[in-house]
Structure formats: C-alpha cells, structure tokens
Amino acid sequence: KTLRLHNFELDVIHTSDKPSPFFVLGLDMASALYKSYSVRDQTVLISGASSGIGEACAWRFAEAGCRLILVARRLERLQALKDKLTQEYKVPIYVESLDVQSINAITSLPDRLPEDFKAVDILVNNAGLALGSNAIHENLLEDVATMVNTNILSVLAFCRTFIPGMVKRNRGHVINMSSIAGHEAYVGGSGYCATKHAVDAMTKAARHDLNGTDIRVTSISPGAVRTEFSVVRTKGDLAAEAAVYAGIDPLRAADIADNVLYAATRPPHVQVADIVVLASYQSSARNLARVKLPAAQEA
Incomplete structure (x- = not known):
C-alpha cells in the first residue's frame, strides 16, 4: 500500500x-x-594539493567536473597529479609551485592564472601542518612561527585575495581545513592547537562578515587521519609516526575529501558551518581506543 x-x-x-x-x-x-547540487564547471582552488587531503579533494572535485587550481611546493607531484586527473576526467587544471608561507606569492597568484581560471568559485584552504609536540615552555619558536605562517596567515591571505571576487560576483564557497584540535586543546599541542583554534575563529568571523551574500563558509575538522601529516609532525621519525596510529583504524584522506565535497554540493540555501569527522575508535583529539586490529588493517 x-x-x-x-x-x-x-x-x-x-x-x-x-x-x-x-x-x-x-x-x-x-x-x-x-x-547533490552540481558544481560542474566551477573553478576550485586547493592549497596543499600535492598529497594527503588536498590531493584527495582534487580527485573528488575532478570527478565532479570542476576546473582545478592546484598549488603546493612540490611541483613534480602536482604535475603527476594533473596528468592522472586530466587522463581520467578531462578537466582543465592549472598547477603551480607555491609556498603558502609567502604572502606575496599568494596575493600575486591571480596575476599568474590563465583567464579561464581567474574567477574562483570554491576556495579550499587545505594547506597546514604541525611541528613537534613540545610543552609550551619547551616549544621551538621557529616551529611555532612556521605553523602560524602556514596555518593562519596563509588562510587569511588566500581569503583576502579571492573573496573580493566572490563578493563582486555574489557567489562562492570558502572551505577551511581546521581540525579537532581547533575545538579542544591537549598536552603538547599549544602551538598547533592555537593555530587551529584561530582557523575556527576566522571561519566563524568570515561567516559573519559575509552574511547576507550568497557566499558560504565551511570548516572541516578532521580527527586522526593517516597522511604525511604525522611524518611532518615527528620530523621524519617513522617509529613515532607509526605509534600515533598503533592499534587504531584511522581516517583516510578520501574520507575527509568526501565531506568537503558534501559541503560544496549542498543546495544554495544550505550552508554547512562545520563538519567534525572522527575515526570510529576516537572520542576526542587524544582519546583513542587502541584495540588489536586484524593484520590487514594494521598494514
């Protein structure tokens, strides 16, 4: 019936x-x-696109038929990614080696973009890193400065550079990659947690600033994701990196990219403010239930 x-x-x-x-x-x-709301033919700029979550986002948006601007320091990886995506999805892609710690490199990027890529519809501020896990009184200040420049100032610079065009066209979407560390603090995270709390605050403030326009602002807050992130944080200490994920089945970069695309493909009247994504055996930033996993999952 x-x-x-x-x-x-x-x-x-x-x-x-x-x-x-x-x-x-x-x-x-x-x-x-x-x-889903189609984003086909929209122009998407992704920072930190050469690996991890940024690379996974590139795959998702290419599959959705978007024009891509991919920036990161490692040009060889970007070019290899471009070749794969172009072969698979036949979408227009612009890649550039760009150090997000250089404000001038970010603010001058529009001058170097081909005409068809200048109007950015979706800005994915993905580039970010953590360095060390020292107590606040033992922090290496050069590491803190690197985190501030990468995680905070680059986001502000990309927003300052590309949001004015969105305002002029009265359309766009800013997606900032935050972290569960932007919602809580933990031992040894004074520098990194501070930067991600700043990203969370910037995202909320931007949403207020742009309220009344057709520009949406979203924060994505991942928990434990297995990417190069922990290798960078431990400065190449592979044993320490392995210990981070021991006994858990962490999120993959593709899991976060799925959520980024979900936020971007909601109907125009829907604004996803924040998505917090944790691994199944994770209840907070540092509370991970470490259980014995099958060998296939540990590998």
Missing part, C-alpha cells in the same frame, strides 16, 4: 491486517532529501 504526503510516496509496512505506524520513505523522497 502506498500513501502520498506532500507529493512524496510513502510505503506502508504491513505486519498484520493493520498497517504499521512506521513508514518507509519512498525513493523519490529519499532522492529529494539527499540529492
């Missing part, structure tokens, strides 16, 4: 002669609720 409610079909479950009070949503209603 089928009922109709607000033009959606509802299938009634029969457990006896009388219909159950529970309903199964018809496919047309489910489709309407979860249908």
Whole structure:
C-alpha cells in the first residue's frame, strides 16, 4: 500500500491486517532529501594539493567536473597529479609551485592564472601542518612561527585575495581545513592547537562578515587521519609516526575529501558551518581506543 504526503510516496509496512505506524520513505523522497547540487564547471582552488587531503579533494572535485587550481611546493607531484586527473576526467587544471608561507606569492597568484581560471568559485584552504609536540615552555619558536605562517596567515591571505571576487560576483564557497584540535586543546599541542583554534575563529568571523551574500563558509575538522601529516609532525621519525596510529583504524584522506565535497554540493540555501569527522575508535583529539586490529588493517 502506498500513501502520498506532500507529493512524496510513502510505503506502508504491513505486519498484520493493520498497517504499521512506521513508514518507509519512498525513493523519490529519499532522492529529494539527499540529492547533490552540481558544481560542474566551477573553478576550485586547493592549497596543499600535492598529497594527503588536498590531493584527495582534487580527485573528488575532478570527478565532479570542476576546473582545478592546484598549488603546493612540490611541483613534480602536482604535475603527476594533473596528468592522472586530466587522463581520467578531462578537466582543465592549472598547477603551480607555491609556498603558502609567502604572502606575496599568494596575493600575486591571480596575476599568474590563465583567464579561464581567474574567477574562483570554491576556495579550499587545505594547506597546514604541525611541528613537534613540545610543552609550551619547551616549544621551538621557529616551529611555532612556521605553523602560524602556514596555518593562519596563509588562510587569511588566500581569503583576502579571492573573496573580493566572490563578493563582486555574489557567489562562492570558502572551505577551511581546521581540525579537532581547533575545538579542544591537549598536552603538547599549544602551538598547533592555537593555530587551529584561530582557523575556527576566522571561519566563524568570515561567516559573519559575509552574511547576507550568497557566499558560504565551511570548516572541516578532521580527527586522526593517516597522511604525511604525522611524518611532518615527528620530523621524519617513522617509529613515532607509526605509534600515533598503533592499534587504531584511522581516517583516510578520501574520507575527509568526501565531506568537503558534501559541503560544496549542498543546495544554495544550505550552508554547512562545520563538519567534525572522527575515526570510529576516537572520542576526542587524544582519546583513542587502541584495540588489536586484524593484520590487514594494521598494514
């Protein structure tokens, strides 16, 4: 038996002669609720695109038919990624070696973009890093400066450079890669947690600044993700990096990219403010249930 409610079909479950009070949503209603908004032919700029979450985002947006601007320091990796994406999806891609710690390199980027790439629709501020896990009184200040320049100043610079065009066109989406460390602090995280709290604050302030426009602002806050992030944080100490993920099944870069694309493909009236994504055995930044995993998962 089928009922109709607000033009959606509802299938009634029969457990006896009388219909159950529970309903199964018809496919047309489910489709309407979860249908993605197309971002095809939009221009997406992704910082830190040569590996990890940035690279995974490039794959997702290429699959969605977007024009891509991919920037990072390692040009060889960017070029290899461009070749793969172009072969697979035939989308236009511009790559450039860019150090996000250079404000001038960021603010002058529009001058170097081909004409077809100048109007950025979606800005993914993904570049970021952590260095060390020292107590606040033992921090290496050069490491803290690097984190501040990369995690905070580069985000401000990209926003200052590309949001004015969004305002002029009255459309756009800014997606900032924050962290669970932007929602809580932990031992040994004074520098990194401070920078990600700043990203969270910047994102909220930007949402206030742009309220009343058709520009959306989103923060993505991952938990434990296995990328090069921990290798960088431990400064190449592979044993220390392995210990970070010992006994857990961490998130993958693709898991976070899925959430980035989800936020970008909501209908225009929907603004996803923040998505916090944790691994299944993680309840906070440092509370990870380390259980014995099957060998296939440990590998």
